[in-house]
Structures are given as C-alpha cells and as structure tokens.
Amino acid sequence: QVQLVQSGAEVKKPGASVKVACKPSGYTFSKFGLHWVRLAPGQGPEWMGWINAGYGHTKYSHKFQDRLTITRDTFATTAYMELSGLTSEDTAVYYCARASGDSGPRDWLDSWGRGTLVTVS
C-alpha cells in the first residue's frame, strides 16, 4: 500500500524559508517521480514542481522557480520541498504526491500525502 508521510505543521515569519519532508513507502522510491502541490484557503490546487526520484531531475512551475528547491535523499528515501522568501500569500497546505511513473513531470498524480500546513505570520 502506497503511503506518503509528510513532516509536521510549520509557522514561519515573512521572509523566512520552509522545508517540508515527504517520505513515501510501499513502493521502490527511485521508480516514481514526486510532485509538490499546494492548496491555499479558498483557492484551487497549485502545482509547484516535480522531481525524478531516481536521477534527481527537477521541473518547476515558472511561478516558483526563483525561490523553490525540490530535492531528494535516495538513502533516506525522502523528498524535500524548500520555499524561500515566504509571504502571507504562501500560507497553505503543501502536499507531496507520487507521479504515476518515471517518464517526466506530465505523469499524473496517483497517490497523495495528507499535507503539511505552513502558516506565514
């Protein structure tokens, strides 16, 4: 059974950075990509980026590419999303989601974590 366990809620000051962890289980970590998506109150989901867990290649949304870093640790089988230059508009629940394959960022999102609330205040 595929599960994605995310790190706990964070409260950050404006201008700070946040790093959210995502630890999948139930499959071979390097065989699937991972997406990051955020959901802000009253808005639809917003895709942030993707990482190939095997090779570490990344693809970022143009909206976040200047302040977003997605990494992975193959030994710890954990992925990370770090967002810098936080403002109140970054207050949202951040989700990691397994990609349906390892072809690239266009692979659909087939299993999701339960989310990490990041509050910027």
Next chain:
Amino acid sequence: QSVPTQPPSTSGAPGQRVVISCSGDDSNIGTKYVSWYQHLPGAAPRVIIYNDDQRPSGVPDRFSASKSGASASLAISGLRSEDEGDYYCASWDDTVTGFWVFGGGTRLTVL
C-alpha cells in the same frame, strides 16, 4: 496562466446523478489528458479519473468522465453521503515552461 473553470458548487440527493464540468483551452485540456481528484474532509486527495476517462483500481464505477474538445466532465451516479467534498480537474499546460494546472474546484453537497 489560465485556470480551468469549474462551477464552485453543486448538490444532489442520495441516489441521484450529478455532473461537474471543467472548461479549459487548447494549451491544456484541449490537447492533454485530464485527471480528476476527490478531496474529502480530513482525508488526503485521491485520483478518481486519469487519462480523460480511466478509473484507477478501487474507484467505483459510479464515477465516470468524458472529454470533448477543451471541456471535460465528471459524472457521479448513485450519490452517497460519503461523496461529499471537493472535486478538481487537472491537466498539463504547455504555456510558459509547462506546468500542471488545476481547476478551481467544485464543492459537492449531498442533500
């Protein structure tokens, strides 16, 4: 960046059928696959439709979807109280550098 358009809300009585629309454009839905995601209160989002009209294993056949041009729709028949939640369409978008774009979401209320 254009976001696919969904109705903000819909409702239906138990047992009824509802349809949720999703209108995009040729940079996304019109030329790329659509997937649909269900987000129930207190739960992780889950995919219920991928590649326009395919159901993952474990998703009941009460859920079906179709696409025509740059518009897609999700139908839920035999409504149940546990279907109440938010539904999002999504597609890859080729504009700018390429990205996934999600609809604004539709809140389904089971009366």
